[in-house]
Amino acid sequence: MARRLRPVGVDFTETAPVRLVFAREVAAPPGALFRALAEDTAGWSEWFSAVVSARPTDDGAGREVRLRGGARFQETVLAARPDEVYAYRVDATNVPGALALAEEWRLTPVGTGTRVRWIFAADGTALFRFALGTARTGLGRAFRDAVTTLDRRLASARA
Template sequence: MTRGSRSRALRPVGLGFADTAPVLLVFSARMAAPPADVHRALAEEVEAWPRWFRAVTLARQVERAGRRGREIRLVGLARFTETVVAVEPAARYAYRVDVTNMPGPRALLEDWRLAPAGGGTLLEWRIAVDVPAVWKPVFRLVRPVLGHAFRDSVRALDRRLAAV
């Protein structure tokens, strides 16, 4: 995916989109940290994301119109303004992208699901996207890159949580 220079609004979607999107990328990994610690790192310590998710260069929580949201910047100057749509302690953290400078997506939701697993956590990251048909092959091509970034980030987060 290449970045665009102009920001544009995406279609708002709800949690159900994580299961029904035209393009759905799903990644999962086991972590040693318990679900409550992983959830806290995802949902409450947003500003710390760049310390463990290398693709993230800036992350901050914001509130707009009484709703919790996030501002995110990625390597390559991609920008996202998001609305948090689910915060279920030790179980789920999800947000939709409202505005981005990335070309392609018409709607985008990221859904982090957590489950206890052998004293640790099974973490699943769902990226749900609606894109024009010409963009679908691009998402197939970037899937391995996103999977690698996810695995590296999960390992870094697990090390960070173990050190606390």
């Protein structure tokens, strides 16, 4: 890893200088989504196309994630409340300009399905913050595609 980032808590997802928030409703119940997010770390590469590989570290207290394009992250899980929230911060990365990063996946029951809200929270150099702002549309598309693919995957597992 190129550099260590500033350690932040789960509250950073509400206070970060850059917050990208995306939401989508899916048919899968919160429990199934939570298990896919928090317990099936290696499975992320099967439904989130940007993820090349993901593996748990420290007996599940952390993760190591590699993205297409070569970005790498060492993460610490900040919150894992079944059927409700899964959040983590990035402790080290090779992404230039990043100073602090955290993500939160919030799951809210809606009828028989779930509203999934993803918050991507960041701080960094001015150029890094600008780049994230221009990447908003692409990150939103990646989120929508990933959650849709995960929902289909979970539906086929239930069938």
